[in-house]
Amino acid sequence: MKIKTLLLTFLLLAASSVLFAQTNKIEFQEYDLDNGLHVILHQDNSFPLVVVTITYHVGSKNEKPERTGFAHFFEHLMFEGSANIPRGEYSKIVDRAGGTLNANTTWDRTFFYEVLSSNQLELGLWLESERMLHLNVDSIGIATQKKVVTEEIKQREDNQPYMSFQREVVKRAFVEHPYRWTVLGKAEHILTATDKDYKTFYNDFYVPNNAVITIAGDINFDQAKKLIAKYYKDIPASKKEIYRPKQIEPIKHKEIRDTIYDNIQLPAIFQAYHTPKSGTTDYYAVDMLATLLSGGESSRFYKVLVDEKQLAMQAMSFPFPYEDAGLAFAFALPNMGVELQDLETAMDTEIERVQNEPISDKELQKLKNQYEVNNVNSNATLESRAINLAMAYTFHKDANLVNTEINKYLAVTKEDIMRVAKEYFRKDNRVVLYYLPKSQQKDLK
């Protein structure tokens, strides 16, 4: 019997490795339960681990303007226990099983996962079903997490150098869309919310018809499907329509500028341009433009601003891939004694260069090479494959995007890059913030 299983494992191993080497394609099965829960299964029997993830399609954008920070609050509350799991036990159960777990929240979704040895798959499914079906949304847990979350807001946004930038940028960049507040939200909203507010939010959003479950790793399809049915098929769907904001942010025609005094040693510049939302054709060109500017030590920002002109210690560009909109950030830290205006002019010059001169064939090839590598690296671990599948389905209803998205990048042309630079990287389509040390509010005395 032993030899047989060994042989089988060996065969499976050989089969899966051939598959990967030839195509690098990520294979998966997907289906819906009657209650609307979407299931994605990815089998990789090369190692006895299993990753269980649940993505709820709820983030800060689904909150009310006077009740911000709820989705993130629930990321915490979800560890408080359930009808069958006493308070404080949720993570201990995973510890005792030798596994690990965590969660995170964005503007658009909340993500929970457990990594366990494959014989503990059922445990992982049970744990997640407990919090989907009957989480403890009670006054003790809410009170505890109110303290923890408000401390977290202080620690992450208020007490971290530059880290208020998100809050400061988005409240200026968006006037209509709920992206105008951050994921962490306002402490006072969290503190003044009632237990009933939290219960309503839980019932509205943490339901099977608003969730995707992904299982990746050493599984047997039939067994996994049976276990999913066992724990999830009886969880009722929500009857209410799930609230998704419909506001459309008006097109901008005026630059917004401001100065923020922060607890920092060095000043900094943040720029944010409105760009198309993730998944659109132009999104891929915008993303590539950001890499052109700041991917690697030979990128344009690094080479010109940091190495050649020595204006900046650091300069980078990164797009925020929201579901309903886009913001492309550019950020630079000046060297000692460099004026922010001079640095900003140099950043603008680099952007104008992209608008006015096509990039070279070699640079385009470099970008494509870099995206190809990213594609390989971002699917290298079991965990990352589980996440990528879940996100592709949640936002684009197309899990297979994990295999095809690279083609969208490879199809971007030099003309596309020039065009998106002109169309979106306009001065009247951006927010510019100067960050200055608080000490500059005073003089030398």
Next chain:
Amino acid sequence: MKNLKSIILLVLIVFVSTSLQAQLDRSIQPKPGAAPEFKIGEYQSFTLDNGLKVILVENHKVARISYQLTVDVDPILEKDAIGYVSMTGNLMRSGTTNRTKVEIDESVDFIGSQLSTYQNGIYGLTLTKHKDEFLQILSDVLLNPSFPTEEIEKSKKQTISGLVSSKTNPEFIANRVGQKLRNGNHPYGEIETEETINNITRNHLVNYYNAYYKPNVSYLVIVGDVKLKQAKKDAKKYFGSWKKGEVAKHEYQFPNKNVGTRVVLVHKEGAVQSYIDITYPINLKVGDKDAIPAVLANDVLGSGVFSARLLSNLREDKGYTYGAYSNLSRDPLVGHFSAYAQVATDVTGDAVNQFIIEMNRMDNEPVDNETLNLFKTVRTGSLARSLEKPQTIARFAVNTMKYSLPADYYQKYFENIDAVTNEQIQAVSKKYIDANQAIIVVVGDKEKVLESLKKYSSAGKVELYDMYGNPVKENTKKALPEGLTAEKVIENFVAAIGGKENLEKIQDFTMEASTNMQGMEIKQVIYKKAPNKYASVMSMNGNVMQQQLFNGERGIMKGFQGEKELIGDDLENLKVDAALNAELKYKELGVTLSLEAIETIEDKDAYKVKVVNPTGQTTYDYFDVKTGLKILSKQTTVTPQGEFTQMQAFLDYKEVNGILYPYSIKISGAQNLVLTVQSIKINTDLSDDLF
């Protein structure tokens, strides 16, 4: 083997369990299935003619390959140029005899690869299809580094800036002082300072590279999508020409064990938290019989799991700190124990006490089974998960070679963790967790914590050290003269600079000063007018950069980023600063004074006076005992990045209209500069429009 009956029974059980499914009992936590076997992947190894040992872990799941090269040599004493060994490693990729740094950057980025170099090592990651281009660069970087002078100078500057910015970081200070004190004269005890970095020359780097970067003392670990035959071919092609050579061996004495507990305090003026690090050297290597039980013992004491004793005692129970942990680092030469936390100042002594209690508890009572099992599972679980990564297999392979471990050491690792008993935990705890040989390093405010720490030292005394780990000569505390008050010190100061009468004649005041910053001249002009109008104008090359104005009621800050009204504490503090002859009006301004001590400032005895504004902003002013003049002013601000102490030293007092003013102000702390006064003018009838 099974008879029909049992098969029927089995079928029945299956039926029962499926029909039960309809009424799933969710209160039952599912039991795990049969535990899977976590197999440690295979590795292969070979040695080139030049002695380079190569370890290959094939993994064809993803079409990429990583290369990690380690030069495995004894540490050396770097003496007065500490830092050059790590700089040699860092600068390997900053230019070769064939390629400039820019060319290296370009070609690495072009194929989307990663290449980094560091102390005695290189790491690279590439797609399989770019393997050959990548290996050409990697081998060039390894075999022909040119160490360009300008890159060395750049790196020295960056390293020094890094050191300077870390000076306010208590964790950094405690780690370095602990490292120096526990290792004594061993090379592990050498720490970089601005001075040793400045002493580094290109020769240090070139000589170190020539003497130690040899294939016969190095390992190359290849992980990923390449077969043994190809890997051998590549290794020969790209690393075969690397010349082998004799490499000097160095042996050092194991640092002396402390007899009794030492308490070492690094003073940090006004610190609101103390950083505690309890540390000492241990003799424990990977593969030692004690290693596995010792690692588990440390997990129970100080891992990041909430049930660990330090966390549950110091954080959950006492609320002294956000986190308290311990480490037991294994090393072929000198390992160390370290238990650490950042705690509120007023509980510094109590926190040290709880650390000692928990350390002793490990030695004196056996760990209960439930606890031990939990920590065994957490450790085997994370180890099992790490086996998914081929890098883990590679690390095991290197360790097996480097420490001459038995071939099945890692295969048996799980079993060995499982076999650890409570008695073993207690036995290794007695051996390696020992507060009686510890150096307790505390970085905190001497005035507030020193007394509470004395009782933890076997000798009953707290040793004072500076941030570089050098002993501080203790000032014999001078007693304050009987009856002297802060008010009197201020009166003496007023008399010393020219007297109340002369000061009261002043109606307005204009001071022009300048300083140099990065080669640019910055000018500052300060205007004051009775009773409390104030203006400061800063300009660079004739352009006004910043202005601060106070007309007696409103304070405004102007800069090129616009205008800002000062409010709250900022405004209140400005009201005090703006007052003409504030020293005569402390009472009406609501400033409180207290005389603290006599301290030695640059060889001069000085009275230390604490000056507290109505906002609570505190400044310490130092007055020369002999001359009565103010020689230093210190202010500490707490920010999320740490605490910053800004100091102003007043030098070169000169007389203007019967009053002495300092003509040179040395500012140090977050910024270091000298403000030189060009002129001071009194009663020039300043217009109110200035303010």
